[in-house]
Amino acid sequence: MLPKTSMVTLNINLVLFVLLMPVGRGETKTVSNSTPPVLKKFVKAEYPRSAVQDKVEGTVILELHVDKEGKVSRAIVIESVRDDVDRAAIEAARRFRFQPAMVKGIPVGSVVRYESSFVLPRDNKQTGERKKQRKKKTIGYGKAEAAGNTGKPKPGSDSDSIAEFTQVVKGRRPPRAASDWRIEVSGRLDPGTVSPGRLLAMAPGLHVAQHGGVGKAQRIFLRGFDAVHGQDLEINVEGIPVNEVSNIHAHGYADLNYLIPEVISSMRVIEGAYDPRQGDFAVAGSVWIDLGLKHRGLTAKAGGGSFGRARALIAWGPRGEPDATFAAAEYARGDGFGPARSWNRAAAIGQYVLKISPGTNLKLLATSYTGRFASAGVVKEEDYDNGIQGFYDTYDPHQGGLSVRHQAMAAVEHESNGSRAELAFHAGYRELRLRHDFTGFIFEYRPIDNPKERGRHLGDLTEQYQEGLTLGGYGSYAKEVRFRGGTYALEAGFRFRHDRADQSQKRLRAVDQEPYWDEIEAKLAVTDIGLYLDAEARPSSWLRIRGGVRFDTLSYIVNEPMEYYGKGNRRDAQGVHIGPKATLEFVPGHGLSVFLCYGNGFRSPYGIALSQGERTPFVTVHAGELGLRWRLGDWLDVSAAGFFTHVAEDLVFDHATGRYLYSGATSRAGTTVSAKLRPLDWLYAFLSGSYAYSVLDETGKLLPYTVPITFRAGMGVKRNLTVLWGHELSISARLIADVIGPRPLPYSEETNTVFLLSADFGLTWGDLELSAEAFNLLDTKWRDDEFAYVSNFHNNQETPSLVPDRHFTAGRPITIMAYLTWHVF
C-alpha cells in the first residue's frame, strides 16, 4: 500500500534521567501498552524547480504533530535545507493522514519525527526527469535499519523504544530561550531516589544548599542570584505555586519537601524571565514541575543507608490510565550525619485524570505532607580552628522545625484541532514552625516595663511560626492559525492567588526554651491577579518571534497588632506591574538556533516591610539574553547563553537578625554553557557550567553570597545486559562531579571551593530493581553554606567578640543509600 521508501519513524522519548531536551512545556509521558500512530495516507513532496536548478539537495527533518483524529496539526522544521525545499516538505507532510496513536483504545495526540530527503537525480541511480525522494528512518541509537513499510516499529529493534512515544495532552511550547531546559525525570530504569533539591540542582547553573536540615526549604543559587529560600526562583508544581508570599522566615520560601520524587515526571527550568506565563518570584528564572508516574501497576520501594536513613514508598498507577493518574505515599527518616540532625517525614500525593469527552480531561490532584526535623545550625570558623567546636557539632540542639502542607486542585483541559484551553482552581493549607539560633547571645533584652532586666542576654533562639491558606487558579486559551504560509499562535490566560497568613517571631530562653520576647506578630492578606497575552509568529522557517505581555495587580493588607503599644499598625497597598517579554529565534539550519530575549519581570515585596499606600508594591526586573542552541540528532545538544539581569531594588536577607534589607539596585551578567552527548545508545555524558558577575549598582561592589562559578560534569551508562531466567537484566550507572567555585562573602572574603563526587547504580531484573546511590564519594569535609556576621555562642559577657566572624554549616559526608524496588503487578 505504501511505497517502500515511505517510512515513518517514531520519536524516541529520551527516557534517561539527565538528558535535557528543549522541547518546551507540555506533558510528555511515555506509556506502555499503547500503539503508535500509523500512516494511512502518504503524500509525496514536490521537488521545487528552483532547488533543482540551484542543485540544492538535502534532508529536511520535520516534527509532525498528529492529533487525535490522525491529522497533522503542526509541522515544525527541526533541520532545514532551504526555504523552498522546507516548504515543499511541509506542504506534503501536512496532507498525511494517520491512524492516531492509542492508549488503551483511546485515541491520543502524538508527535512523530519525519525525514524528507531530496536527492538530485544521479546518472546511475534514477532516470532523468522525475524527481525522487527517499525517506529513511531517523538515526537513533546508532541503528539505521528501517522499521518496516507500514510505519510500525519493529518489535525488539530497540529495547528503549518499545511502544514508546510521546503522548501530548497539552500543547507543546517551544523553548523560550537557549537556557530553557526540560528535564525528563521518571523512568523505569533510573537508579536511586532523588530528592527535590538534588533534582533542581540538575539544571545548569543552579546550585542548591541545605543549611537548615532535611525538611527546611533549600537555599537556591542561580545566575548570580542568592535566591535564599526561593525569593528569586518561581517554582510551580502542576501550576500550583510553591513559593510562599512573605513567609516569616524568608520571602518566597519554597518548600519542595512535600514532593515524592518518584511521581515527578518532568521539570522545566527557564532561566531568565522571558515567558509571559512567569509571574511572581521569577527573577532569576522559573521551575515548572509536572507530576506523573511512568510505571503502571503497583510499585513498592524500600531502602536504607547511612546515618539511619530509611525510606519506604508505595506507588500505584492504574493500568490503562495515563501517567498522570497515580497515587503514592512515602515515609522517610534519618538520624542525620551529626548531632541535632534527625528528621522524619510522611507524604502522600494522588492525581486522577478523567476523560470527560473527546479532547477534554478533568484532573484532580491532592497532596499532603508533614515533616519534622532537627537542625544543627552554624559553626563559627574560629571555634573550629581552635578545636573548640567540631566540624559537625552544634551550639544549640534546640533548633529545627515542623512543616505541614495540604493542598488540592481541580483542573479541566480541553484540546481540539488547533486550540487548547485549561482552567484550574487550587487551595492549600500550610503551617510552618522553625527554630533557629544563628547568633547565640547577641540579642539584648530590653523590656520597657522592667528596667532591672534590661541589657540581659537570655539567648537568641528564635521561633518563627506561620500558618496560612492559599487559594488560587489559572486558566488559558491558546489557538494556532496558519496564514500565508506561516504559523501563528496566540494565547491568553490568567493566574491568580490569594494568600492569608498569620505569622509570629519570638525569642526563646536558652535555659528552658520558653518565649520571652515577642518580636513580630503579623497578619497578611495578599492578592496577585495576573493576565497575560502571548503570541508566536513563524513567518518563515528561519525565524520565530515570540512576544507577550503580562499584567499583574498586587494588593496587600498587613496588620501588626502589637505595634504602637497594642493599638496595632494596619496598612494597605496596591499596584500594577506591566511586564513585556519578547524572544527572537533565528534558525539558520543545521540544528542551530540563535535566541535573543528580553523580559520584564517582578517580585512582590516583603509584606511586613510595606508602608501605607505604597503605589508600587513590587520590585521590577529587567532581563536580557543572547543564546545559542545546537542540536544534532539525538546525540548532541549544546547550548550557550550570555545574560544580563537588573533588579530595581534587591532584597538582601540577613540570616543573623532574620530581617530583610533593601540593598538597592543590583546588576548581574554572565554566561551559561551546557552540552549533552550521546555517542552511543547506552552511553551518555553531560557537562554544564555557569559564570555570573553580580554587583550592587550603587557601589559597584560584588554582591556577597552569590555563586559566580559552577561546573558539573557527568557520564552514565544504561544498557541491557542479557536475559536471565526469562527476565531482562539491565544495568545503569552514573558518575557526577560538581564544582562550586569560591563565593564572595562580606568583607572581601571568599568561601572555599567545593568539589563533590556522586554516583548512582542500578540493576533491574524483571520486576525487581536494586539501586544504590552515594553522595560525596570522596567523603570530603565541605561547607554547605558560609556566612559572615556577629555571634556570641559562649555567652562570654566579659570580653565578647563583637566583630563579624565567619560561620558555616557542615555539608553532608559520604552517604550511601540502597533500595529495593518491586513492581508488584
Place this chain on the structure above:
Amino acid sequence: MPGANRYRSHNLVLLSFFSLTCLFQTSCGDTGEQRTSFKMAVSAPDDMGTDFENDLGWKVVLDSASVVIGPIYFFSGEPLFSMSRLLDWLDPIPTAFAHPGHYVAGEALGQVLDQARIDLLSEMPQVLGTATGVTGLYNSARVYLKPAGDDTYSVLVTGTATKDQDHVSFKGELDVEIKLEGLPCGIHVEPGKAGGMVMFVDPRIWLKRVDFSTLAGPDQDGYMFFEKGTSNHSAFSRGVDNAGAFSFSWK
C-alpha cells in the same frame, strides 16, 4: 524618576567592562570592606609633660599614671556628638548629645579583646594588643577600664600638687569597672594601611577639677587620697569619665 534609567547606559557599559576584565577572576571586585588587623597602642598625648596646672590653680607633678584598659570596641555608629574637628585640649568645644542612651553603636567594626596595664608616663606608646576586625570608618569607640590580672585597680595616679603654700602628695585610685561609650574616633581603617592605631589617654583631665586641699589621709604610704563620697572623689571620678580624656589617631 531620574535614577531609574541610569543603569541602561552607565551601568550596562560598566558592567560589561567589568565582566570582561573579571571573566576569570571571581574576586575581581570586592564585597565592600575587608578583614584587617592592626596594632593598638595607648599612650598619653604627645604634648604632655609631667607637670601641669589644673583648673583650680594647682600645679601638679605626676609620679605615676597607669590605667588597666581593655577590651576596646570600635563601632560604625556616630558618637553621641559629631565634631567637625577633633577635640583639641587647648580649645574645648561645646558638646552635644542626641539623647541620653540613644547612642546607637551600630555595627562593631573592630575590637581589641586584650587587657593590659598601661603606663601613661612611658616615653613610647605601649602596645595593648592586636585589634581584629574589618576595614571601614571607625566612628566611635567603647572603652573599658577595669581591674584585671594582678591589678586591683582600673586607674591609678600619684604625684604632688602645689598651690601657694600647700604641697600635697596624692594618690588617686579607682577600683571599679568604668565603661566609656560613644567616644569619638573618626578613623578610616583602610586595607593594607601601614601602622597602627594609638589611643591617647590624658590623665591631666582626670585631675582637672580636683581641689587637693581637702583630700583625706595620709594613708599608710603617706599619700593623701580621694575618699569615696567626697566631692574630690566625685571630681576625680568624673574626670576619668570625661570623654575629653580620650582621642584616637593613626600612626
Place this chain on the structure above:
Amino acid sequence: MKGKSFSKMTWVAGVPALLMIFSACGDSGTGGTGSGELQVTTWGEDYIENNIPASAFEDGYSVKYAKFMIVLGNIKIADHSGDVGATMSGQKVFDMTLKGPHQVQDFKNIGAKRWDRVSIEVKPAGADTQAGNDIDAKDLALMKDNGYSFYVQGEMTKGQSSKTFSWGFSLSTEYKECQRAPEDGGEVGVSVPDGGTAVLQFTIHGDHLFYDDLASPDAVLRGDAIFSSDKDQDGKITMDELDSVDLSSLPENEYGTGGAPDVYTLADFVKALSRTVVHFQGEGHCHSHVED
C-alpha cells in the same frame, strides 16, 4: 515562490523597535510616579503644654513651662540615593506651650514614595526668622535679638516652694536620618502615599532638660540640683547660677556624663541636654550633629 509575504527587512528592523517600546513602558521601578502631600508638624505634648507632674520626677518636683520657644528650620526631605523631595529653607520660631500640634510646613506636591533621609536644624534665630505659630511679637524679638535657638521660661515647684527659671541657648544642631522608635516599627524617614497625606512630626520632649544622665538609657528626672543652684536665693535660677555648680559636688551616681567630653558644671549639663529635646514621630530620634 509562495510564502515570502513578509520581507525580512521589515522583521529585522521592526521587532527591535517593538522591543524598545515595550521595555520603556514596562519600567515602573519601585519609586512610583504618583504624588501626595506631606505635612510637617511639631508638638510639645502634655509636658510642655500643661506641666511635668511630680510623679514624673524622681525627687518630687513639678515643672510648668510659661514659654518654650524653639527655632526650627532648614527641613530637607530626601532619600538615600540623593533625590530631594522637598525643602524648607527658612526658619520659624515655635512656642510649644501653645496648644499644638503646629504646622511647620505643608509640602503639597511631593513624590509618593519612601523618603528615608529626613533632616531638620535648630539654629539661632536670625533676621529672616519668622513666627511659626501664634507667638508674641516680643518673644520673637527676644529670640532674634539674643540669637537664641532655644529658650525656656518656667517654674519649678516642690511642695510649697517654687522657683522660676529662664534659660536661653544659642547652640546649633542638625538632626538627620530621623527614624521611628523600634517599638513603633523603626521606620526610617517617612512614606508618602499616592494621592494621600502623610504626617511627619518633630515631637519636642520638654522633660529632657531635667534628666540626670547624658548617656544612660535609665536616666530619670531630677530637680533638686537645679532647684538648689539658686545661690542668691532670689527665686530665679539663672544659667550663671547653674554654671557655678560643679558636677563633682553632686552625688556620684547622678548626673553621669557618659562619654561626653568637658561637661563640668550644671550649665554644661543642661546645655548638652538641650540638644536632645527634638524627637521624631513620638519617641523616635535622629542623629544629631553639632554645628557650632
